[in-house]
Amino acid sequence: MNYFTRVLKYGIDYSYFGLLNILFNILYAIFSALAFVSFIPMLDVLFKQTEIVYTKPEYTGIGNIREYLESYFNYYLSNQLETDVSSTLIIVVGIVVFFFLMKNIFNYLALYNITFVKNGLLKNLRENLYSKVLNMPISYFLNKKKGDLMSRITADILEIQTSYLSILELMVREPLTILFTLIVMFTISPRLTLFVTLFIPISGFIISIIGKKLRKDSKEVQQQQSNFLSIIDETISGQKVIKSFLSESFFLDKFKSINSLLFKFSNKVINRKNLAGPFSEFMGILVIGVLLWFGGKMVLISETISGTTFIVFMGLAYNILTPAKNLSKSFYSIKKGNAAAERVFEIIEYNNDRVDQKRDVELIKFENKITFENIEFNYGDSKILDKISFTINKGESVALVGSSGSGKTTIANILNGFFNPKSGNLLIDNNNISQITKESLYKNISIVTQESILFNDSILNNIKIGNLDTKKEDVINAAKEANAHEFIEQQLDGYNTMIGDYGNKLSGGQKQRLTIARAMLKSPSILILDEATSSLDSKSEKKIQDAINKLMQGKTSLIIAHKFSTIKKCDKIILIDKGKIIAQGTHEELINSNSSYKNMNELQI
Structure with a gap:
């Protein structure tokens, strides 16, 4: 129930509708009984069992209210039966119709209000999860x-x-229905009611045993669903590779394996959940059988x-x-939902504030220099960067070159x-980057990568992501x-x-x-260019290099490139190998002083 109550907290904004739902469910339960x-x-009228009362009863106090109402009603019916049996029948039938009408009106009002709670809760949960991501x-x-x-979201x-x-x-209606029905049953016959109450804890105990296993299997289903989505995503995005390497059979076998596990665990979960209804009904009929014998x-x-009262009691x-049958199904549903909720709350409750809490420096505007001081970085057990130290002064363009995997993109x-x-320390204007707020840092930095990351929206909105408050005229100028x-x-x-998904049009x-x-x-102070022209043909590269040159004007730039033709004019070029700086200088200085750089340059000529 822990995850269930945590999910319910997302509906607190709609507690007004929740309270109305409880009120109407109470009225529904009362009228249902x-x-x-x-x-x-x-x-009694049909079988001529009505107790004949000709003396009008007197009200003696709240303690005898039930006897008074029963006697008064029998007194009224006795007089009616003496005069007109037909109209008496209409009255008693009308009473039945009235109570069932009120029961269903309150049922609808309860359902009407719970709809706002359920959909509002789901809306808040989705928004919170997406915001966290x-x-x-x-x-x-x-x-x-x-x-x-994707599966979790x-x-x-x-x-x-x-x-x-x-x-x-x-969860609200059924317990109330059981409660008020038991109260009415108890007023009719406490001994018979005792048999009914014995049934509830026994069946609840058995259901809890089955429910523990259900949660475990449900968690396996959620995991296999995530694997299922992963292979679908890989298959769609990797079509060119799959086809060119004739790997269809490999991916089909992989898919079949995941699909078989999903089939296996789904069957377990559904079959255990399906057990709830028949089991609850059997236990109920067992109690009914005992009641028929004893009653x-x-x-x-x-x-x-009386016989008529016993029929109503049944x-x-x-x-x-x-309601008991529905509650047992609810118990199974909660166990099944716990597995999904656990995976969702792993994201929602992920603590990414441990470092961010220390960030209290606002980088209003980059003014001086960027300094890398003995930076080291590991990915798992692999050392990616080893004591990297260099400085980028404001307005300088610095290029990082080296073989793939040398650590350029990590920097x-x-x-x-x-x-x-x-x-190690990374300082921007003598402020450690770990103390600079993320928002102010990103306002000063912009990145252009080899992979053009675009979104399924208009061209206008894809450009405006860099400055959401800008006018269309400014967007057009930036495009020019x-x-x-x-184009x-x-x-x-x-x-x-x-432009379609990922800009694929x-x-x-x-x-x-x-x-x-x-x-x-966005017009940032600091610009990062990560192999921005490496995957383009020569015609496109010329246009983009021209655009990049305009973009770099007046900005501090860190450039990662394999093509030396794009970095010859940089103020400083840093050669990196296996996470270490092995040389730095201008293009001409490195050509004359470093054989590795010279060889790399000659290979591209």
Whole structure:
């Protein structure tokens, strides 16, 4: 129940509707019990069992209110039966119809109000989860499979909706129905009611045993669903590789294995959940059977209860059976939902404030220099950076070169605040980056990567991500500076053209120019260019290099590049190998002083 109550807290904004739901459920439960009791006078009239009372009863106090009302009603019916049996029958039938009508009106009002609670709770939970994902550190995503995160955000939330919220109404209504029905039954026959109450704890104990196993199997189902989504995502995004390497059979076998496990655990969970209904109904019928035997003796032998009253009592007992059956299903649903909720709350309660709490320095504007002091960084057990030290003065352009895996992109990620170094200091204007607030850091830094990251939105909105409050005229100017305005105008809807998932309706060069336009619109003090032209053809590269040159004007730039033609004019070039700086200087200085750099340059000529 722990996760269930934590999920319920997300509906606290809608507690007004929750209170109305409880009120209407109380009224529903009362009228549900009274609806069955209302059959007693009708059955008495039909079978001529009405107690004849000709003397008007007197009210003697609240202690005898039940006897007074019963006697007064029999007095009224006795007089009516003497004059008109037909109208008396209409009255007793009307009483039955009235109670059932009120029961269903209150049932609808209760359902109407709980709808706002359920949907509002789900809305708040989704928003909280999505907000948490947006604020997760980059390192979190490196350790998680994309499919697993997608499963938690989609499938697990859906499971919470199905397992928790679908039974939220039952958790309020059914206990109240059982309670008020038992109260009415107790007033009719305490001895018979005792048999019914014995049934509830016995069945609850058995259900709890089965429920423990259900939660374990449900967690396995959620895990296999995340693996399922992961392979679907990999298959769709990796189609070119799969087809060119003839790997269809490998991925199909992998998919079948995951799908078989999902099939196996899903069957276990559903079959255990399906056991709830038949088991509860059997236990209920068992109690009904005992009641028929014991109550039959009371009617036929001891004559301590009338036949019509016993029939109504049996109806009340059956009125408990359905809520008890629903409650047992609810118990199973909560156990199943706990597995999904546990995975969702792993994200929501992830503590990413341990470092951020120390960030209290506002970097209003970058003014002086960036200093790397003996920076070390490990990824797992592998050392990626080893005592990296260098300085970038304001307005300088510094390039990092080296073989793949040498640590260039890691340096850029540390400067961008994505990773925290294991040791050493990164200072921006003599402020340690670990003390600078993330918001002020990102206002001063912009990044253009090899992979053009765009979103399924319009061209206008993709550029405006760099400055959401900007005017369209400024967006157009940024696009012109990035050599993107011409091709944008050629699109069907111009700047309002939707570019599809990841911008897949555009070419590689067009996508890259949009990311440059985005960076230009933001106009940062510090610019990081991570192999921004490496995957482009020569024609596109020329246009983009021209746009990058405009973007770099007046900015402090850190450039990562394999193509030496793009970095020859940099103020400083740093050669990195296996996480260490082995040389630094201008292009000409390195050509003359470092053989490794010279060889790398000659290979590209």
